[in-house]
Amino acid sequence: MYYRLQRPHEMLTTERVPAPLEQSLTVAARAYLSVRGRFSSESSNFDVTRYSSVPGDLLESLYESHVPQRFHAYREAQYYHWVFDAPNYDHTIYVAHRDDCPVAALITRTENGRAVKIMETLPMTADHEAFADLLAAAVADNKAAGVITVSNRILPPELLERFGFVSNQNPVLSRVGTPTYLAARPLWRDDESAPISPRTLTASENWRVSFLEVTD
Numbered sequence: 001m002y003y004r005l006q007r008p009h010e011m012l013t014t015e016r017v018p019a020p021l022e023q024s025l026t027v028a029a030r031a032y033l034s035v036r037g038r039f040s041s042e043s044s045n046f047d048v049t050r051y052s053s054v055p056g057d058l059l060e061s062l063y064e065s066h067v068p069q070r071f072h073a074y075r076e077a078q079y080y081h082w083v084f085d086a087p088n089y090d091h092t093i094y095v096a097h098r099d100d101c102p103v104a105a106l107i108t109r110t111e112n113g114r115a116v117k118i119m120e121t122l123p124m125t126a127d128h129e130a131f132a133d134l135l136a137a138a139v140a141d142n143k144a145a146g147v148i149t150v151s152n153r154i155l156p157p158e159l160l161e162r163f164g165f166v167s168n169q170n171p172v173l174s175r176v177g178t179p180t181y182l183a184a185r186p187l188w189r190d191d192e193s194a195p196i197s198p199r200t201l202t203a204s205e206n207w208r209v210s211f212l213e214v215t216d
Contacts, residue, residue, distance in 0.1 A: 002157070002165035004139065004148040046096035046103070046130045048137045054084045055093060059122060062105055066123035070208040071184075071201075083212060084119075091119070094137050096130035104130035108138050109211070116142045118150035119211045127156050135163055154210045182207070182214055 056077030063075040073079070084091045090110040095102050107120040118138065121131060135155065142148055150160065152167070184201055188194060200206055207213075 001168040002150050002152050002155075002160045003168065004163065004165045006143065006148070007146040046098055046133045048133055049095045049097060050137070050141075051093040051095065052091075054081050054091070055095070056080045058095065058102055059093070059105060062102065062122035063124065066125045068124045068208045070206055072124070072208040072210075073213050092138075092141065094134045096134050098130075104128045104134060106131070106134035106138055108142070110142070110145070114146045116145045116148045117211050117215070118148065118154070119215075121154045121210075124154075124208060127159070131155060131159060132162075135159065139163055151210050153208055182209060 059080045060075060060077040084093070084107065092108050092110075094106045094108070096104040105120070105122040106118060109117045109119050111117070116138075118135075121128075121134070139148065148165075150165065152160065157167070186194060186196070186198075186201070
């Protein structure tokens with residue numbers, strides 16, 4: 001997991017932080033993000049369109065353009081509507097176009113007006129040249145958020161670090177973060193031969209996990 005800490009005190013504690021410490025943390029975060037921002041300027045190679053309603057067929061088409069071999073929840077238009085039409089969250093779908101053709105997408109969820117999650121990127125490839133422009137648009141739209149969170153399985157760590165995201169393996173974040181667990185169980189009976197070995201099923205490198213797999 002990676003975090004872009006724009007107001008670090010909102011993540012580091014549930015208690016009210018003294019004003020001087022809150023201000024110091026915010027100033028330090030802004031200085032760090034300002035430095036990182038010099039290396040993450042928008043390349044503007046793609047036109048980015050924002051959707052507040054779910055373009056289900058478009059998202060399904062982008063998913064079908066590169067279906068990963070690793071385990072993941074199957075995507076289709078109906079599934080995207082089911083997840084992103086949820087009335088208790090605000091979702092924004094960013095779609096990158098080249099020559100008026102949609103080539104990639106990134107979807108954010110805003111919770112309580114403060115925390116933002118990058119829920120999905122498409123196509124589900126390790127990298128795409130449009131991801132930098134999409135991430136730049138999402139970061140620019142969410143400057144007021146306390147924290148932006150994303151799985152390192154859906155965007156390359158090098159790109160995230162360019163935009164000021166920090167891994168939860170960081171010595172400080174590893175002390176305050178809460179781990180997320182994904183459980184998987186076989187659907188075949190004990191008397192049936194297993195089409196997938198338990199070792200394959202439980203190996204983390206065999207999963208392509210986004211927030212769609214681990215949140216409701």
